[in-house]
Amino acid sequence: MPKPDDRSNNPERIERAIGNTLQNMNEAEDYLKAHADAMSEEQKQQIKEKNKRREESIEGFREELKDEVND
Secondary structure, rough: OOOOOOOHHHHHHHHHHHHHHHHHHHHHHHHHHHHHHHHHHHHHHHHHHHHHHHHHHHHHHHHHHHHHHHH
C-alpha cells in the first residue's frame, strides 16, 4: 500500500534545499578563489557552469516555495 502524500513539510524542505544549494555555491566559489592558479581553464569553467545551474535551481526552489506558501 503506498504511503499517503504528506506535503506538510514542503516549505521547510524547500528552504533547506535552498540553504544547502547556497552553501555549495559559496564553497565552490571559495575553492575556486583559493585554487584557481592550480586549476585548468576547463576546471574553472566547470565550476562556474555548475554554480550557474545552482542559481537556476534556487530560482526554481523559490518559485516552488512561493506556490507552497500560497496554497
